Amino acid sequence: MKIDEPNETTYKAMESAQNNEDLYGPFDSVKDLMSDLF
Structure with missing residues (x-):
């Protein structure tokens, strides 16, 4: 699958x-990053 155009969510980001x-x-650190994800 090839996507030529980013989707709406990507454009908003x-x-x-x-x-x-x-x-x-x-x-x-990765630990700091992961703690902010959850």
């Missing part, structure tokens, strides 16, 4: 990142 919204991190 990219737009949020460009606007410095909904950003998390940086993380010092």
Whole structure:
């Protein structure tokens, strides 16, 4: 399967990142990252 165009969710995430919204991190370790996921 080949996807030529990102989906709507991906576009929303990219737009949020460009606007410095909904950003998390940086993380010092994988453990720190995982603790924020749950």
